[in-house]
Amino acid sequence: MATPEYTPFVFLLLLFQSSVWGFPVCQTPQESPTCGYKSCHATKPGMLNVHLVPHTHDDVGWLKTVDQYFYGDRNDIQHAGVQYILDSVVDQLLKNPDRRFIYVETAFFYRWWKQQTDDMQNTVKQLVNEGRLEFVNGGWCMSDEATTHYSAVIDQMTMGLRFLNDTFGHCGRPRVAWHIDPFGHAREHASMFAQMGYDGFFFGRLDYQDRNRRMVAREQEMLWRASESLTPPMADLFTGILPNGYNPPEGFCWDQSCDDPPIRDDPDLEDYNVDDVVTRFLHIAHGQALVYKTNHIIMTMGSDFQYENANLWYKNLDKLIRYVNQMQSNGSEVNVLYSTPSCYLQELHRANLTWPLKGDDFFPYADSAHDFWTGYFTSRPALKRYERISNSYLQTCKQLEVLGGPISRKGPFGAGDSETLKKAMAVAQHHDAVSGTEKQHVANDYARKLANGWAHCQVLVSNTLSSLSGSSAPRVYCEHLNISVCPLTETMNVYNPLARPVSWPVRLPVNGTAYRISDVVPVSQATAAVRRGRGYAVNELLFQVQAPPLGYSTYSVSLLQNGPPSPQSSPLPRAPKASFSPQPSSLLSLCASIVTLRDFLSSLFCVCLSRYNASDGNNSESIQMSGAYIFRPNTSTPFIISKTAKIETLQNSVVQEVRQWFSPWVSQVVRLYTDSRALELEWTVGPVPIGDDLGKEVISRLDSSINSSGVFYTDSNGREVLQRRKDYRPTWNLRQSEPIAGNYYPINSRAYIKDDKDQLTVVTDRSQGGGSIQDGSLEIMLHRRLLYDDVRGVGEPLNETSDIYPEGLVVRGRHLLSLSPPATAADTHRPLAQEVVLQPSSMDFEKEFSGLQAVLPPAVHLLTVSQWDQDTVLLRLEHQYQASESKEHSQPVTVNLQKLFSTLDVLGVSEMNLSANQWKDEMTRLDWKAESGTHHTGVTNQLSAYSAL
Structure with missing residues (x-):
């Protein structure tokens, strides 16, 4: 299929051949005459119209688990019960047709x-049809924007929005x-929201310096040009910054959790x-209008988990609207109304009006001079990895x-x-x-839910493999290969979820x-130690x-066996016996020797494992500590763990x-596989020692001779790449207080x-935080163990232990x-990143099989293949290259859908x-109309449009 327009994604419902078939049945219902924009209360021209938005912010897990929040359990931790919020809000909406409420999660x-009973469901449907109860965002959750991969974000949004659409x-x-x-906002999220059909986007958190400048310039509402590669307005999204985060103005909180006096x-x-x-x-309304x-x-x-007793809020809001509007008879020009974000x-x-353009993103986020929320980019690295491989397995399962x-x-x-793994993910x-x-x-609890989802998917996968192979032998799944644990049988099979050979x-x-099969090497000491009795190979x-x-x-x-293999077998050629020799060496000379392993490495670089000591808040500049959210080292110079x-x-x-031991708690393996496109660094960190009463933040620093001039590049949710510059923000003059x-x-x-000659790219196996503090250098944070809470609400230090690692969590990644010329670097790191995100799954079964008749072109990534209805499949194809990223692959390509799958006959296609x-x-x-000359961008190289499929 080819389309003339540049698009990054093509989303299709495929009707395929089965025993019963028909056309897709998800036609959009006709719009009610009163919902949506038509349900908005009238405003008054010439007056200051104040839109009051009743809402609750219900975290899908935070201080309590998802289940505890829903039922209102463990109120000794936090008083919150979502079921009672919804009960109470519906009851109060029915008492006054002017009232409004929005719900998100x-x-x-x-x-x-x-x-709910049928009667209650019908009542709620009526409230929705009249626009009195409105859904905003609508994903399964309100996703993080820094540590999520775009494929998982699309999946969770699809799940939530489909339920709302069907209901x-x-x-x-x-x-x-x-x-x-x-805690900060990604450009790729805005791009996805635009492509999902949203008219606007509102958020509450941005850097305090950015907010101050925008308030003075009255630029708190803007047009976010969320892609340098898509033709406007495809990825343009109107974006507004809320005046009080997501809280009410000071003195106007009337929830049971609030202390403000009611209207008497x-x-x-x-x-x-x-x-x-x-x-x-x-006074507050006029002050807000000025910015x-x-x-x-x-x-x-x-605010958080409010409206459990909605009568408190609505009774006071009704009075507020009545008494403020009564002042219009005395000359007041303020009009207050119940409203929603869409109204x-x-x-x-x-x-x-015309609106200022925004072209970069909203990272990093700081709420004051020494309080940068950049620690959570790495916090809980084991959970981040489990989430990433769970995403991979979910795609395989679907x-x-x-x-x-x-x-x-x-x-x-x-x-x-x-479904179980979909919901857990x-x-x-x-x-x-x-x-x-x-x-x-x-x-x-998040990890437990993911594990339960894996178990359900493993049954599904076993059933499929039994059908495809004709064998109902029990299946074995290798889930712990990272620590060299797997119950082997005589055959080993690897499933590849990518649409190209791997x-x-x-x-x-x-x-x-x-x-x-090939070579046998001894298990390393680090692997033997990290297994903790879970395997003995x-x-x-x-x-x-x-x-x-x-x-x-x-x-x-x-x-x-003794003697040569049987004639029926086809063994791979045996290699010479591996050489394995311990030797002390300086890190620098080791790195130099590693570089010689690769013919195409032209710049020397060194891999240094180091640590920052975390601030305990005891210094003259600030009392802020490092914690789950905030990264604040107590010095600007990292300590090399061992020279x-x-x-x-x-x-x-x-x-x-090359296997390296820097200390009893830090080791690394540097590998170069034959014919590999990349050097592999396998790091093992932990238990991080805290006997000196200091929290620690462990980094891997890659030093090279590249003349990077303070510039480096990071991806946005795994999709497009943004340029970063040390001590610089594209939209304001930064006063840097935490170097x-x-x-x-x-x-x-x-x-x-990169420079004109070389580009050094690091592909990560999970979301992590990092930067380029020195020219020619990249540093990535691997693990964090902290002794203090950072006073942002979680109420406990990030000090992870487990039954297996009671003295501190061990993390491996x-x-x-x-390293390649910049002109061709994307041809290597794009496929590498996809292989790490959608890594092959090791299982045991027989036969070779491919679900595709033909390999997709290198530029095309098969993002989604998922059962939609009985006879329809949701298919997402994406062009994965930015327009000028690759001379070879940033070109339009054509895919023949009828000749794509080997087991499906495509009977019809509908684009979504x-x-x-x-x-x-x-x-x-x-x-929306954009102001000219206001487009600030963090990208200097030309990124115009994605090629179409």
């Missing part, structure tokens, strides 16, 4: 909805994106306060559900499903989940010394697998490997530095390094928007 609403039709479709709590309007009582309330409100452009302002009337947005659109057909869900291994995208900013018991190194734990079987697109390949791993390392080297036909933390940015999948809740040809958005 579909994960909670879905639970509540399932428990309420057009009136349930949100028109406004609402991210009032995430009986003049016969001594504590009558209406005049005082009205005067204070008018916004129109005669409309918005006030968020609610406020509509009035801004009607103003027909693909095999489609390729296997109905038997995948109910087959020889029982009933399996992908959706919850994990929450801004206090994968971000690592929750309490420890909540982090454990060559992937596999290391399997074995006790033998000679196998049908003394060797690892090492070989490269070749897996077909959306398919699997089988390899025999049986132990060789010397114990070294072991290994070389065979598959890999050249390390203030130069850290989220790295979701890759970062790089990988970085892939490539990104979130699959609207037909593409029916999606309309509000148009």
Whole structure:
């Protein structure tokens, strides 16, 4: 299929051949005459219109688990019960048709909805149809924007929006994106929201210096040009900054959790306060109007888990509106009304103004001079990795559900499903989940939910593989290969979820010394130590697998007997015996020797594992401590963990490997696989010692001779790349007060530095924080162990332990390094990043299989293959290169859908928007006019448009 317009994604519902078939049945219902923009209360021209927005912010896990929040359990931790909020709000909305309420987190609403009677469901539908209850954002959760990958964000948004669409039709479709709590905002999120059909986006948190400048310039509302690659207005999104975060104005909080006095309007009582309330409100409204452009302002009337007793809020808001508006008879020009974000947005659109352009993002976020929220980019690195590999496994699960057909869900291994892992992954995208900013018991609950989802998917996968292979033998899944633990059988198969062939190194734990497949190497001391009794293999079987697109390949791993292998077998050629020699060496000379392993490495670089000591708040500049959210080292110079390392080297036909021990708690393996495009750094950190009463933040620093001139590049949620510059912000003159933390940015999948000759790219296996503090250098934070809470609400230090690691968590991960000319670097790091995000899964079964008839072009990534209805499949294809990123691959390409799949016959295609809740040809958005000369961008190289599919 080819389209003339540049687009990054194509989203399709495919009708395919099965026993029963028909056309897709998700037609958009006709709009009710009263919902959406048509349900807004009238405003008054010539007056200052104050839009009061009743709302609650319900974290999908934070201080309590998702279940505890919903039911109102463990109120000794935090008083919060979402089910009671929804009960109370619906009751109060019915008492006054003027009242409005917005709801955001579909994960909670879905639970509540399932428990309601038919009568209550019909009542709620009526409230939605009349615009009195409005959904905003509408994803399963309000996702984090720094540590989430775009594929997982799209999935969780699709899940929430589909439920609203199926339940309420057009009136349930949100028109406004609402991210009032995430700790900084990513450009790619804005781009996705635009492509999902949203008309606007509101948030509450941005850097304090940025906010101050915008208030003075009256630029708190803008047009965010969220892609340098898409033709405007495809990724343009109107964006507004809320005046009080997401809280009410000071003195106007009337929840049971608030201390502000209610409106006392009986003049016969001594504590009558209406005049005082009205005067204070008018003063706040006029002050707010001075820093916004129109005669409309918005006030968020609610906060965390408020409206459990909605009568308190609505009774006082009714009075506030009545008494303030009564002042119009005395000459007041302030008009107050119940409203929603979409109604406020509509009035801004009607103003027909031009708006300043924004081209970069809102990272990093600081709420004062020494308080940079850049620590959570790395916090809870084990959970971040588990979330990332769970995303990979979910894509595998969804693909095999489609390729296997109905038997995948109910087959020889029982009933399996992908929904359990979908919901667990959706919850994990929450801004206090994968971000690592929750309490420890909540982090454990997120991991437990993911593990439960894996179990359900494994049944589904086993059923599919049984059907495809014709064998119902039990399946074995290797979930702990990172610590060399896997219960092996005689065959090993690797499933590749990518739509192109993959060559992937596999290391399997074995006790033998000679196998049908390639080389055997001894398990490292670090691996033996990190297993903690969970496996006892003394060797690892090492070989490269070749897996077909959306398919699997089988390899025999049986132990060789005395004598040559049988004629029926086809063993890979044996390599010479590996050399393995311990030797002390300085780190610098080691790094120099590693570089010589790669012919195309032209710049020397060094890998230094170091640490910052975390601030305990005891200094003259600030009392701020490092914590789950905030990164604040107590010095600008990191401490090298060891200037010397114990070294072991290994070389065979598959890999050249250097194992380094810097200390009992820090080690690293540097690997170069034969014919590899990248150098692999496998790091193991922990238990981080705290006997000196100092928290520590461990980094990997890559030093090179590249002349980077203070510039480096990071990805945005795994998609487009933004330029970063040390001690610089594109939209204001930065006063830098934290030279390390203030130069850290989220790295979701890759970062790089470059000059005219070389580009050094690091591909990460999870979201991490990092920066380029020195020219020619990249540093990435690996692990954090802290002894103090940073006073941002979580109420406990980030000091992770577990039953297996009671003395402190051990974390292992990988970085892939490539060094190549800048003109061709993307041809390497783009595919590498996709392979790490969607890594092959190791299982045991037989036969070779590919779900595709033909390999997709290198520029095309198959993002989604998911069962939609009985006879329809949701397919997302994306052009994964920015327009000028690759001379070879940043070109339009064509895909023949009818010849794409090997097990599906495509009978029809319908194109949808990104979130699959609207037909593409029916999606309309509000148009906005941009001011000329206000487009600040963090990208200097030309990025014009994605190539179309």
